Amino acid sequence: MIKVGIVGGTGYTGVELLRLLAQHPQVQLVAITSRGEAGTAVSDMFPSLRRRLDLKFEDPASADLRSCDLVFFATPNGVAMTQAPALLDAGVRVIDLAADFRIKDVAEWERWYGMSHASPDWVEKAVYGLPEHDRSGISKARLVANPGCYPTAVQLGFMPLVEAGVVDLGQLIADTKSGVSGAGRKAEIPTLFAEASDNFKAYAVPGHRHLPEIQQGLSTMAAQPVGLTFVPHLTPMIRGIHATLYARIKNDADFQRLFEERYRGEAFVDVLPPGSHPDTRSVRAANLCRIALHRPQQGKVLVVLAVIDNLVKGAAGQAVQNMNIMFGRPETEGLWQLAVLP
The missing domain is CATH 3.40.50.720 (NAD(P)-binding Rossmann-like Domain)
Structure with a gap:
């Protein structure tokens, strides 16, 4: 034990x-x-x-x-x-x-x-605890820095593309939305029910503290500096993150296959069939990231949709996943909870 x-x-x-x-x-x-x-x-x-x-x-x-x-x-x-x-x-x-x-x-x-x-x-x-990127480092770590919620969704959504070098790494865009639980369990006016309910807004557009964390992670994956525009939004729901990610295509590829092969065998990343639109309810209370790809009008911009539960794969679930790796346990142990619907 x-x-x-x-x-x-x-x-x-x-x-x-x-x-x-x-x-x-x-x-x-x-x-x-x-x-x-x-x-x-x-x-x-x-x-x-x-x-x-x-x-x-x-x-x-x-x-x-x-x-x-x-x-x-x-x-x-x-x-x-x-x-x-x-x-x-x-x-x-x-x-x-x-x-x-x-x-x-x-x-x-x-x-x-x-x-x-x-x-x-x-x-x-410290070892940065994104298992899908550095499982080996986590297994030997004494101290793991568990990733933030936005950084988890954005990095998992972009990772196959930046690793393969098939998109313009200077012009990545992350348009992200989070439920109010992402602000923590504290009394603040912006997250009061009467303020957040029936409302939708962007915040911290000039700079959010998760930006340097995401840029650091993506730059490590790409082995070169990465340019990122990151805009978070607050949505009137309790939990969940939806990241809409934009990347300009540099080298054509079978992007669906790229993602499927990169995440083959990953228990907690689900690459959906072409044309899918994942929603936050599909990951509610589950340690899972669901991803879908789109190439609008077959143009030069690839759109990646990534959803997670900010409190599970974006926080506590990923922490338990890291614990399992650190102690040589099956990575999925204690984490097979299905998403809650509705």
Whole structure:
């Protein structure tokens, strides 16, 4: 059994981790922390976990996290970089679901996240946890930086194209939409029901903090710099991401076959038949990315549609997938939940 702890389990990614780990046949959940909720039963805060999880939130200062094999950080940005190093030094492996270790250029990270980095040495050692790209690195990692939700959808949608070098890498466009749970479990005016419901808007068009993460990943895949225009939108739904991706064709190819061969054998990427239009409901609560390709009017622009659940393949599910790889377990273990419909 893998002894697991969770730091910061009161947010949406935290409860999603709990939902998945409570069903995992090889996981023993031993601790979950929250300063504000210490002493509260997890099932009192999240009734969906009643009779499935018998744990109470503990103060992180007193929780015995060093006895764990692995600790997940489901915390706001800036927490893991201060707390994870002590666990890593004690031999505990760590998966951070926030952004503290994703961007290799520390100065760039500090510019986008507005704080000084407390553990730049661990940034260099961290492995970026996109399994479909670096399964080997993840298997040996002590610290995994779990990708963001938008970056997961955009990178999986573009990856076969940038790896093959068949599109113009200087003019990629990602037009993305996310449900309100992507903003986290906190009270903010833009995500109040009366603000987000019956509404649709773009945001952070001048620059979103996921942009450097996506560019870093795509540039690594392409082995050269990649130019990307990234525009996120907020949609009036709870969960789900829909990414409409545009790439100008440089070298003609059988693009459907390119995607099917690249993702053949990947349990959590589903390349749909030609002409398909994936919707977010088809991946709701599942650790899955569905992808479809279009070439409008047989022109020079390829359109890739990619959908994920932002809390599962875009966060907690991918983190469990990474855990399975790190501990030599079957990658799909504990992650075969079907999408929920309607």
